[in-house]
Amino acid sequence: MSAITHEEIFAGHLGGKLSVELSAPLETQRDLSIAYTPGVAQVSRAIHQDEALAKRYTWTDRLVVVVSDGTAVLGLGDIGPRASLPVMEGKAALFKKFAGLDSIPIVLDTKDVDEIVETLVRLRPSFGAVNLEDISAPRCFEIEKRVVEALDCPVMHDDQHGTAIVVLAALNGAAKVQGRDIADLKVVVSGAGAAGVACSNILLAAGVSDVVVLDSKGIVSRERADLNEVKADLAARTNPRGVTGGAAEALAGADVFLGLSAGTIAEELIASMAPESIVFAMSNPDPEIHPEVARRYAAIVATGRSDFPNQINNVLAFPGVFKGALDAGARRITEGMKVAAANAIFGVVADELSVDKIIPSPLDPRVAPAVAEAVAAAARAEGVA
Numbered sequence: 001m002s003a004i005t006h007e008e009i010f011a012g013h014l015g016g017k018l019s020v021e022l023s024a025p026l027e028t029q030r031d032l033s034i035a036y037t038p039g040v041a042q043v044s045r046a047i048h049q050d051e052a053l054a055k056r057y058t059w060t061d062r063l064v065v066v067v068s069d070g071t072a073v074l075g076l077g078d079i080g081p082r083a084s085l086p087v088m089e090g091k092a093a094l095f096k097k098f099a100g101l102d103s104i105p106i107v108l109d110t111k112d113v114d115e116i117v118e119t120l121v122r123l124r125p126s127f128g129a130v131n132l133e134d135i136s137a138p139r140c141f142e143i144e145k146r147v148v149e150a151l152d153c154p155v156m157h158d159d160q161h162g163t164a165i166v167v168l169a170a171l172n173g174a175a176k177v178q179g180r181d182i183a184d185l186k187v188v189v190s191g192a193g194a195a196g197v198a199c200s201n202i203l204l205a206a207g208v209s210d211v212v213v214l215d216s217k218g219i220v221s222r223e224r225a226d227l228n229e230v231k232a233d234l235a236a237r238t239n240p241r242g243v244t245g246g247a248a249e250a251l252a253g254a255d256v257f258l259g260l261s262a263g264t265i266a267e268e269l270i271a272s273m274a275p276e277s278i279v280f281a282m283s284n285p286d287p288e289i290h291p292e293v294a295r296r297y298a299a300i301v302a303t304g305r306s307d308f309p310n311q312i313n314n315v316l317a318f319p320g321v322f323k324g325a326l327d328a329g330a331r332r333i334t335e336g337m338k339v340a341a342a343n344a345i346f347g348v349v350a351d352e353l354s355v356d357k358i359i360p361s362p363l364d365p366r367v368a369p370a371v372a373e374a375v376a377a378a379a380r381a382e383g384v385a
Contacts, residue, residue, distance in 0.1 A: 013086055018093060063126075075283075094318075101322060132155065141230050160197065163199065165316075165345070167258060168203065170302055187254070187258065189211060209240060219246065220238065222235050248272070255273070255276075259288035263283070270298060302359070315362045321333065
């Protein structure tokens with residue numbers, strides 16, 4: 001692919017990336033009388049008598065709102081709601097492209113947790129699911145928890161769980177290439193923010209028992225008195241060998257490095273890992289270690305970038321996850337549904353794997369349908385649909 005120019009990028013965003021298209025004809029007086037007055041009144045009366053009919057006769061059952069306060073946008077940080085809107089438009093466009101779901105961005109001019117939750121509660125009749133996006137940690141954990149509790153529909157903070165789903169899928173692929181069981185891997189998660197916490201949780205749910213988490217002050221462990229509630233909970237469920245110290249101690253002899261924080265990792269620390277190690281350097285736009293350097297020591301390397309093999313991209317997960325949840329009529333998205341999504345992503349390329357293909361391409365048309373089917377089945381099996 002040739003280099004993308006500044007002019008191309010801005011031209012591609014001119015006027016925004018979304019529009020509303022009609023799903024019913026509006027060419028004749030008869031069409032108008034059916035779609036609007038007087039015909040629409042009959043539909044409104046029917047929904048007034050039975051609100052469940054709104055799922056059938058409005059777009060709510062296929063509408064995902066992409067919600068952000070603009071406090072943690074890509075690698076740009078707290079740039080505010082208006083500047084975050086192009087990102088949210090892009091996310092909404094991906095829902096349509098890969099899952100056929102309608103989606104609208106909602107950017108909120110508040111950082112107050114109560115106001116964000118209350119806004120979504122009041123808007124609930126208008127949508128079928130909520131994709132929380134680019135909300136800073138640790139607020140994102142409380143916001144997601146409270147929105148899940150307040151609403152009877154699928155809710156997912158994609159920066160957490162979309163990343164985690166794709167990481168698990170990629171780790172399954174890497175382990176299969178090497179003929180290993182992920183349950184036997186020693187995994188180091190660098191970063192205890194939104195993505196790091198969610199990745200740790202899904203790995204534990206998938207059977208990985210030896211997970212060590214790093215934050216800016218070192219290993220997240222029970223001995224530390226400076227941990228917030230989220231990190232303290234993580235410390236209680238990770239680091240079974242009781243490793244203390246920092247990145248050097250955590251990575252010595254480790255099988256897997258998951259880079260989910262800003263900054264770099266020293267080459268000598270990657271060199272200290274176990275033979276045939278696996279390195280996922282996912283910081284964007286600059287990975288924690290350049291893939292070519294990592295390959296001097298690691299057997300398998302993945303990044304978040306499209307210009308290197310094994311791109312770990314959330315678009316492999318979120319369209320199918322929400323499609324499956326909505327198709328099943330799920331009231332929430334469970335950890336089991338996320339694991340099912342990861343397994344489905346891995347399953348698409350299970351017979352095509354190599355060191356440079358541990359995960360499907362983000363553009364693979366097989367992925368979203370496979371994920372949707374697996375997520376819907378998991379929702380029904382768990383009784384949340």
